[in-house]
Every structure is written in structure tokens, then in C-alpha cells.
Amino acid sequence: MAVKRVALKNGEIRYEAYFEEGGRERRRRFRTRKDAEAAVQEARDRGRRRKAGIPEQREPISYAELVELFLDQYTAKGRRADRWMRDMLAYSLKMFGPVSVRELLPENIGRWIKHLPVSAKTKQHALAAMRQVLSAGVVWGYLPASPARPAAVKSPPSNPSDILPFESWDEVFAVAREAGRYQPLVVFGCATGLRPEEWSALQWRDIDRAARRCAVRRTYASGELRSEGKREASLRTVMLADLALEALDELPQPLRSDQLVFGAPEGGHISLSNWRRRVWYPAVERAGLVRRPLYQMRHTFATLALAAGMPIDFVSRQMGHTDIRTTLRFYARYIPALEERHLATLNEGWRAMAPLRAEG
Structure with a gap:
């Protein structure tokens, strides 16, 4: 199957789509490459449906029915992942459940996601x-194209206003x-910028006290330990400040190097959902502060590091951002004070050089 550019005798350009169907080679001509592709x-989709024994024509089906079919065949990596998928689908089911999938329109989906009263990350x-779900519906023959495909509905951008870090180390303590x-876990998380799924998988052999470094080699999420990170730069080496090392000093000495640094009381990995509910939220509220997501420990590292004068590229590497622009997008508003400090340092340096210039 391929698309070929064709020049007509009158000088116009057309695009021919070549594909096999029913044992025969077929070709169709279109005005644009996009239509030909x-x-x-x-x-291709019709061929897949035929191989799977799915009839060409399907009876109309509601979005709720399609979700049910999808979940019946969905293979989750653990119970938590299955629960997460169901929780995320609950948002669209509430709005579009009884609607026929053939009547779903991109503009309606875009309007719904824009005004959904949740955080930008949850919208995504x-x-x-x-x-x-809708992509599966296309393959199964229930609708010709997904009305939620990226070309039709743009994903909501991450919103820097979702950041609610602690404003000082006094609040952290x-x-x-x-x-x-x-x-020690709360202090360590705020002093390193590790993601929750990173510090929950940390082992003592990952810590090099002499070099003041911590190696992020694995993550733990949805009940599964993985030797991979959220992004390409996520598996990294993090520098350990004094506060992070002091937090580690407060922990019991490990018997084995492969022991978890921050484990559950009964052994094994911490369940982040349980820890968030039973430890994190109550601790924040008892400290007299506004409840905030667990991820704010990571944001706290970034904002307090920038406030202390750390360069943005250092903060970006510590956090495992693939692109420094990601760091700037989230934390640019915390940089003006840092720029003023750099300007003051520059002025001091130039004032010290001024007599030399005068003598010259």
C-alpha cells in the first residue's frame, strides 16, 4: 500500500492511493496527499477487521457500550492500573455515555475537556x-475515524498554576x-526533586555518600517495579545536598544494600495511594497548610533551589527534564529574583574592575 504523486497533463497535481483489497490491486486518485493516505x-483497517472476523458494517453503539467492550479486552499491568483506567474513563462516560459513537464530534469533545473541572494533568x-477507547472502536468498525484523535482535539497543556510548593524550609520541616x-522521607523528597515513583523504588546501593550522589535506576508505580523512567532523562544521577544526606542519616542502617531506602512498615514498597491518604494529607493539614498533591515535594525542590540561586540548567538536570524549556515553562515565575541576584553580582564585579579601567 502506498501513495504516489501524479502530474496531470494540464499541470495539476493529484495523489494516487494504491492498495490491495479482495485479492486485487486497487487505486484511487485524490486532490491531496492527506486524503490519499x-x-x-x-x-488497512478494513483488512484487519476482515482478518479478525469482524463484519464490515456494525450496528450503532453508544460510547458507554464501546467502553464496556474495551474494558473487557483491556489488559492492565496490575489492579491499580486497571482502577486508574476506569477512573479516567469515568470522566468521559459521565458526559458522553449514552451518545452514539458515530455522533461524537471533535468540537464537543474539545469543549468538554476544556471545561472539565480538574487539573490539567487529569484532563490529559x-x-x-x-x-x-475510540481508536479501538475504529479498528473494530464501529466508527470510521476517532473524533478525539490528536489532529481533531488538542491535548490540554500542562498548567504551571497547578504548582503549589512549600514556600520555605520551615514549612517543609x-x-x-x-x-x-x-x-526523613518528606525532607529527602523536597531536597532532591525525585518523583514519588522514583524515591519509592530507591535502594541503599543507589546512594553514594562519599560522592554525594544518588542514582535513579528504577521506578515503582501501579504495583510494578520497572527499570525505566517517565522520560529519557529520568534515569539519572542526582546530587545530594546536606539536607538530603542528613535525612538519610536519620534512617536505620540497612542490613543489605538492596534494601529499600523508604519502605513500608511491613516491608516491601510503599503504596503511594495509601501513603498519600494516611500520612501525607494528614501531615500537611496538621502543619496548618493547604492540602496539596504529593508531587508538590518535587516542585518544592525546584522553587527553593531557584530561590537559593541555583542555575536553571542545574535544576533541570536534577529533576530529569529532557528539555530545559520544560523547566522554564513551569518555574519561570520563580526566576526574576534570581536574575536580580545575578545582576547584583555582575555589578559588584564590574565595580571592582572600574579602577583598572580608569588607570588604563
Whole structure:
């Protein structure tokens, strides 16, 4: 199957789609390459449906019915992942459940996701889950194209206003004291910028006290330990400040190097959902602060590091951002004070050089 550019005798350009169907080679001519490529893709989808024994024509089906079919065949990586998928699909089901999938329009989906009263990150997850369902519906023959495909509905951008870090180390220590036996964990998380799924997988062999470094080699999420990170730059080496090392000093000495640094009381990995509910939220509230997501420990590292004068590229590497522009997008508003400090340093240096210039 392919698309070929064709020049007509009158000078106009057309695009021919070549594909096999019913044992015969077929070709169709279109004005645009996009339409020709869509025809080729449609032929591929029809071929897949035939191989799977799915009839060409399907009876109309509601979005709720399609979700049910999808979940019956969805293979989740653990119970938590299955629960997460169902939770994300609940948002679109509430809005579009009884609607026929053939009547779903991109503009309606775009309007829904824009005004959904949740965080930008949750909007992204809810839309991604809906896209999986509708893409399956296309392959199964229930609708010709997904109305939620990226070309039709743009994903909501991450919103820097979702950031609610602790404003000082006094606030961090106040929460840490209320976290009981997990006091070192709260300080360590805010002093390193590790993601929750990273510090929950950290082992003592990953810590090099002499070099003041910590190696992020694995993550733990949805009940599964993985030797991969969220992004290409996620598996990295993090520098350990004094506060991070002091937090580690408060922990019991490990018997084995492969022991978890921050494990559950009964052994094994911490369940982040349980820890968030039973330890994190109560500790934040007892400290007299506004409840905030667990991820704010990571944001706290970035904002307090920038406030202390750390360069943006250092903060970006510590956090495992693939692109420094990601760091700037989220934390640019915390940089003006840092720029003023750099300007003051520059002025001092130039004033010290001024007599030399005068003598010259």
C-alpha cells in the first residue's frame, strides 16, 4: 500500500492511493496527499477487521457500550492500573455515555475537556483514556475515524498554576514533623526533586555518600517495579545536598544494600495511594497548610533551589527534564529574583574592575 504523486497533463497535481483489497490491486486518485493516505489507512483497517472476523458494517453503539467492550479486552499491568483506567474513563462516560459513537464530534469533545473541572494533568489522562477507547472502536468498525484523535482535539497543556510548593524550609520541616516515622522521607523528597515513583523504588546501593550522589535506576508505580523512567532523562544521577544526606542519616542502617531506602512498615514498597491518604494529607493539614498533591515535594525542590540561586540548567538536570524549556515553562515565575541576584553580582564585579579601567 502506498501513495504516489501524479502530474496531470494540464499541470495539476493529484495523489494516487494504491492498495490491495479482495485479492486485487486497487487505486484511487485524490486532490491531496492527506486524503490519499487516509484512504490507504482505511483499507488497512478494513483488512484487519476482515482478518479478525469482524463484519464490515456494525450496528450503532453508544460510547458507554464501546467502553464496556474495551474494558473487557483491556489488559492492565496490575489492579491499580486497571482502577486508574476506569477512573479516567469515568470522566468521559459521565458526559458522553449514552451518545452514539458515530455522533461524537471533535468540537464537543474539545469543549468538554476544556471545561472539565480538574487539573490539567487529569484532563490529559482523561482524554488519553478516551482516545484509546475510540481508536479501538475504529479498528473494530464501529466508527470510521476517532473524533478525539490528536489532529481533531488538542491535548490540554500542562498548567504551571497547578504548582503549589512549600514556600520555605520551615514549612517543609513542619510537615515532616507531623509525618512521624516518615519525617526523613518528606525532607529527602523536597531536597532532591525525585518523583514519588522514583524515591519509592530507591535502594541503599543507589546512594553514594562519599560522592554525594544518588542514582535513579528504577521506578515503582501501579504495583510494578520497572527499570525505566517517565522520560529519557529520568534515569539519572542526582546530587545530594546536606539536607538530603542528613535525612538519610536519620534512617536505620540497612542490613543489605538492596534494601529499600523508604519502605513500608511491613516491608516491601510503599503504596503511594495509601501513603498519600494516611500520612501525607494528614501531615500537611496538621502543619496548618493547604492540602496539596504529593508531587508538590518535587516542585518544592525546584522553587527553593531557584530561590537559593541555583542555575536553571542545574535544576533541570536534577529533576530529569529532557528539555530545559520544560523547566522554564513551569518555574519561570520563580526566576526574576534570581536574575536580580545575578545582576547584583555582575555589578559588584564590574565595580571592582572600574579602577583598572580608569588607570588604563
